[in-house]
Amino acid sequence: MEYIVNLVLLFFAYSLLGWCIEVTLKYFQFHRFINRGFFTGPILPIYGSGAALITIFVGGLSPFESAYGTTFALSFLICGAVEYLTSYFMEKRFHARWWDYSQKPMNLHGRVWIGNLILFGLGGVAIIHFINPVLYRIFDSIPLSVKEAVSCVLLALFSADFILTHFVLKLVKIGVEKSEADNTEEIRKEVYLLLSDKSVFHKRFADAYPEVTYRTERISARIAEAKAEAEKMRREAEKRLAEYRETVSDKLEPSVLINSEIISRQDALIAMLYDEQNATDEMKALKEDIDRDKARLESRPISKIVSSLK
Numbered sequence: 001m002e003y004i005v006n007l008v009l010l011f012f013a014y015s016l017l018g019w020c021i022e023v024t025l026k027y028f029q030f031h032r033f034i035n036r037g038f039f040t041g042p043i044l045p046i047y048g049s050g051a052a053l054i055t056i057f058v059g060g061l062s063p064f065e066s067a068y069g070t071t072f073a074l075s076f077l078i079c080g081a082v083e084y085l086t087s088y089f090m091e092k093r094f095h096a097r098w099w100d101y102s103q104k105p106m107n108l109h110g111r112v113w114i115g116n117l118i119l120f121g122l123g124g125v126a127i128i129h130f131i132n133p134v135l136y137r138i139f140d141s142i143p144l145s146v147k148e149a150v151s152c153v154l155l156a157l158f159s160a161d162f163i164l165t166h167f168v169l170k171l172v173k174i175g176v177e178k179s180e181a182d183n184t185e186e187i188r189k190e191v192y193l194l195l196s197d198k199s200v201f202h203k204r205f206a207d208a209y210p211e212v213t214y215r216t217e218r219i220s221a222r223i224a225e226a227k228a229e230a231e232k233m234r235r236e237a238e239k240r241l242a243e244y245r246e247t248v249s250d251k252l253e254p255s256v257l258i259n260s261e262i263i264s265r266q267d268a269l270i271a272m273l274y275d276e277q278n279a280t281d282e283m284k285a286l287k288e289d290i291d292r293d294k295a296r297l298e299s300r301p302i303s304k305i306v307s308s309l310k
Contacts, residue, residue: 006139008151010055011048012158013135014127018047038169039161046086050079054124055132068125075124080117087111094169267294 022036022044037044054075061070088111091097102110139147279287 002144002147005144005147005151006136007052007055008155009139009147010132010135011045011052012043012154013048014051015043015045015048018044021047038165039158040164041157041161043158043161046082050075050082050120051127053078053082054127058124058128068129071125071128072121075127076117076121079120079124080112083116083120084108084111 019037019042023034026034026036035042039045054071057074057078058066058071061074087097087099097110100110101107101113101116104113104115107113276284
């Protein structure tokens with residue numbers, strides 16, 4: 001029982017620490033206080049969940065393996081999976097992406113990226129080998145009954161905050177689904193106005209994620225439609241270009257080249273049909289006239305030019 005209680009306290013401790021980190025980072029980014037997270041209270045459960053899972057898995061291996069490298073690798077994988085799955089299910093549930101690393105190097109579907117994963121690994125090492133021992137010494141100095149009472153109070157507050165958050169996010173989802181806008185910036189403005197007109201809890205949420213990207217079925221359909229239209233236009237352009245090239249090629253071919261081709265084919269036909277032994281005098285005379293005129297034509301400069309073009 002004490003193990004579970006300590007784990008609950010760890011969850012809230014790291015959730016609070018994560019909230020402090022996020023608030024500090026966003027203060028440097030936006031130069032103002034932003035109450036980060038989906039919850040109204042100073043808590044980011046994704047940090048607490050990651051720390052709790054690292055403690056459970058690495059703690060289970062501690063009798064056999066407790067190297068820093070193992071802790072780093074497990075933290076890297078566990079926290080990465082938590083962040084990825086949280087992003088995925090939140091987007092599917094509420095049609096919005098709350099963070100996007102698509103512009104970062106070595107990212108996976110924009111949900112996680114290598115920079116954060118390395119930080120998760122280093123954070124896991126700090127949690128297991130440095131922070132947890134201190135926290136557990138503090139927990140051991142507190143009577144179990146007190147820890148149980150504190151845990152129950154924290155869980156009750158967490159549950160109430162969760163219910164409130166659910167209603168806020170449900171309002172966000174309704175706003176996104178009803179929006180007639182076809183781009184995320186317009187939807188963001190509409191949702192912000194919708195939340196701003198409500199209570200202070202709703203406005204806090206609107207301020208918490210100024211960079212949220214809304215992804216509705218309408219936007220997805222428009223993107224797919226635009227891609228299909230672009231592909232159709234590309235194929236049509238290639239077809240017309242091929243037809244144009246063929247037409248231009250036919251029109252630009254000099255008549256003298258065509259005449260030369262005709263003469264060459266006529267010569268080939270005469271060679272196949274003409275028989276010197278069986279030819280009449282009239283046929284022989286005609287053949288001599290053709291050969292004489294052909295020799296005169298080939299002696300002219302234009303014939304040499306035509307031959308060079310073939």
